[in-house]
Amino acid sequence: MTSFASFSSRFGIAVLLVALADFFFYGQPAGITVLLFAILIAGAVVAVHPAALNSTRPWLKPAALFVALLPLAENVSPLSVAIAVVALVVFALSLSGRLRHGIARIAGQVALFLLAAPLRLIRDFFQWRRTVRRLGGRRIRLASIIVWVMPVTLGAVFLLLFGAANPVIEYWLSLIDLMKLLDLIQLARIVFWLFVIAGVWAFLRPRLPRFPRRLPPLTPPAAVAAPAATKPATTIEAVVFGKAAILRALIVFNALFALQTGLDAAYLWGGVALPDGLSYAAYAHRGAYPLIATALLAAGFVLAALRPGSETSGDPLIRRLVYAWVAQNIVLVISSILRLDLYIGVYALTYWRIAAFVWMGLVASGLALIIVRIALGKSNEWLLSANLATLSATLYACCFINFAAMIANFNVDHSLEMTGDGTPIDTEYLRSLGAAAMPALDRLYMHQFGNQTTCLADQIMIDDTIAEQKQWRAWSFRGWRLVQVLDKRGPLVLPPPTQPSQPSVPDR
Template identity: 45%
Template sequence: MSIATASDFEIAPVPARLLLLPLAAAIACVALADWLFWDWQTIGVSLALFLGALGVVAVFINGARAPKNTQIVIGAAFVIGLLAVVEDCSDLSRTVAELATALFVIIMTAPEASSWPRNLLEAVTLPFRGPFQLIGDLFGALRRMKSWTPNWLGSLVAWIVPLCVFAVFLALFAQANPLIENTLMQIDLRAFLNLFNLWRIAFWLMMACITWPLIRRRLRRKPVRESEPRAAVATQTSDLDFLLGTRAMLRSLILFNALFALQSGLDLTYLWGGANLPDGMSHAQYAHRGAYPLIATALLAAGFVLIAMRPGGPSQQSRLIRPLVLLWVGQNILLVISSIFRLDLYVAAYSLTYLRFAAFIWMVLVAIGLVLILIQIELKKSNRWLLSANAISLVLALYACCFINLPYLVASYNVQHSQEIAGAGPKLDLCYLGSLGPQAEPALRPHLKQIPALEHVISRGRNANHRLGYHENWRGWGFRTWRLERYLANNPYTPPNPDQSGKG
């Protein structure tokens, strides 16, 4: 008994005419989903009706190949699974009904019996494979429509990836940069958008991607060994190379470099150069908007670079793509450095927290990963080398964090950069300081005279220390705890005198 691998699910070219019936069935299922679910606040028996119809339609389109006894058993299990969502539509019952539907279609249409782990794995991964399978089937069919496909179709398809990913990057930059957002907001698209409900179209696409792997099942066929035609097969262009070929990569990199140069130029002008921002916008607000979206942009860019420079891909043969990739990775490194600077400005304006410290570490790791991609491209290292190098940097960073006393670090930074001590910066968040626990006391105690309100924070930390029971059992001993115990023993806690505490 073995669990299937990715190679168990066939990815084969499909003639366009064979997709007509599955496409019609998918459109019907999407229309049914729109009628049952869209703009309704509750879901109940409607989900059972939809899953029942989807299961029957999928088995009809693909054909029932299982033995009669198996069909009876799995059909009964399918009905029982739908009864769960009829009884009550909860997260658990929805999961049971959806898995029952997927397993019903998989087992009914399989040409031969498979182990249950393999069937379960395929059922669980169906929603994740849906978008890729739908796109792959559609483009595979378009490529094979030789009789009437115009010659410009290949050039048109090669624009899809550049424009789609360009739109994603532009949306991320709009989130990160209010200047770009304000410019885009000035474009009046209401007249066009009034014709369509974008959320409804997104719902249709989501339902199409979910239902497609069931309606158009990819059944595994045993490979046929051939001795001679291997060279001919190796020279054929795959659908991925057609969609992400040299033309698409070249256009993508030109668009992306121009867009990233715009963002970097705005950062150099307003963030690093200190130029005056539009009225009502501070540098802290400008920095806050881009700290995290720009990291998401860099990660997406890194993934695109790995696809563009994949081993054996057509982009490796182009003299123009390689320098554009190197330029783009360099711009991404600058983008990450800008994100770190943005986060530093944000922390200076709103104080340090655990999550913001973790974001610093994460950004540094992303910058290291981009540098490693540059090294990989220049030295022509394998993806395995890149994965190993990133894993080593991650392990080292996590191991180093084990020795950082974060409560002390956060408390020390926030107090020293607070408005009460430095005369500028944010006011102390005493509630958050109190949540840091007793490890923060060594950082707070030296500032008691300047900030008497810290007495309450220290008292709260001392109470937490007693509740932890450090002295009760040697099994709870730790070096950092031992150091804290020594500090607490040398600095005994004296409750404040209510008569002398005043109103502060």
């Protein structure tokens, strides 16, 4: 009956976590409670795998998990929640002894875990039923139900008698509103409970789906013969993608990329006049994203052409041409970043443009890692692991950056109203960023009107933010810092009738 006890104990822990999730999240704002719930899940995982921490350094895994959960304390966002979920998956697989070595393999395990997680509870439930039936557990389940009939029945009778004899107990019983309790059982709430218990159960019993392995086809005895002495025929694929074709392709590609780099150097940075009707901002914007696609296509070609152990990977001339071409791709990505910076200087900063900066930086680092892989003779798995590590570190760092405040400060500092040159400020877009943009808007209003001015819509947003942060469930370190700034503001002062112009910002 070990499986019965194991399933029952884990299910009891899962039900307790569902109750806590209902208390933390249902109908409530998300904040520090997300971090608390993640810590509770980690504690439950440790409780069902107590022997996993009996190692020389038992603190290492919990400490690594705590570092991964820190972004939840800074601010609850889809990115910080995603990092926390991945960290909990790795933690659960590690304690269960199923975690493999290598970042690329771990990433594959995390993907499989998340794909199988929604159905893990259902599968385990039917497996538990089969196990209990095989061990003769039907009578045990029936007895476990019958054994509670007499205590519950007599207990209810005694409680009613005590209520008739004791006014205090009678008052307590009168406070129980069965209809109100039934109203709490809503369809949306039940769906929330099922969602939580399915997710929690996957961590309490971390398993990966098993796929049947295909057996290699049996070779007939006639096929196992002495190799033919004839020379193998040359296929079209060997000609099109052979060593000679790759060598010629690299020469052509290097020439084309050199032409593009030269044009960028001349028009964007050399001051050469553009054709009539074409502005520098338009030239910069049109090339930023296609050049990144070009760099990605080039990276794929390099990986395919210089596979480890292939004939082309050992050719010195091809390797030098690849180094030159990848270096030109890195210059191309840097040019794309400078193009985007030039465009932002004209049309202001947005979330998507920050994401483009981050993406371009990741592409540049990926290209540099390709050179390292070729130079050191590493495998493609090493390259994938290095890129995943770079991506993880970048996303983790992004969790601690207040991009809304960054956008607001940049757009205000470089606006026409503040500098006399640049783009007119789009106050509606800044307000859409939330209360984090208010300090920047305060500086704008102070510069324009000479005093701290607050629109009614801004004041409502500020009051809502302060009220939300006063709820302990919604608390976050970033929100707390923002409230400290907002609390120092003066009373509501309506602006003059003339408002700053609000042009539309293209391509947000």
